Amino acid sequence: MSDPNSSQLSLIAPVFPVSDVATAVAYYRDKLLFEVRFEWADNEAEPTRYAILGRDKIELHLTGGDTPHPRTAYCFVDGIDGYYELAKKAGANVTEDIGDQPWEMREFETKDPDGNALIFGEHLSRMTD
Template identity: 35%
Template sequence: MSSADIPGFRFGRIAATLPVADMARAEAFYAGVLGFRKVFENGEPVGFMILKRDAAELHLTLQKDRAAAPFNIAHMMVEDVDALHALCRAHGLRIVKGLRDQDYGLRAFVFEDPDGNRIDVGQQL
């Protein structure tokens, strides 16, 4: 069955939800370091937050007792991958896969956020 065979609906945006152990630390990283802005939060203490920057949207969910996944949980496309790589290094983030041109047409790297979430970052070559 192809998508042409499924009638009646279209997909809109889809956003990654990242589990975090400390919401304030996650907000400080995504807003303070990467420049996202908070557009929504819910709970007291805050257990869910939506952050936006440009066309990107991230959802953060408080999961205090979870272990980080050993695989990439989000893929982020950017316009200056070298600048983001330098920013991650400057803030002491773990670089899981180094910055390099890939045979699939992206210049890419993978980093871990302060909660250990692996984010794959790419830029079209």
């Protein structure tokens, strides 16, 4: 039995509800440049019901449903300006342009086709010129 005091949380993966997993996967893959790490369907004749996408150290899970209720997740980024340019060039739905915030973060926001929001941010104190 392991020592409970030695436990460490290592990753959080938000689960976004979406009306069509394939459409959402295409958005995150093509517009936000995530990689598809896993897709699951009940059988080969059924559409994908669950997917896991990732980029670097983050993961995002997508689950299909009839009436999704949009969620928001915050992603910390090293090199926010470069990623912002990549996402814009790829055609991401940027709902709030990049900018410095009074809470010492440089951020931008995107929304997927179901209204789920990802806010990308970098601590201003960690940014290099």
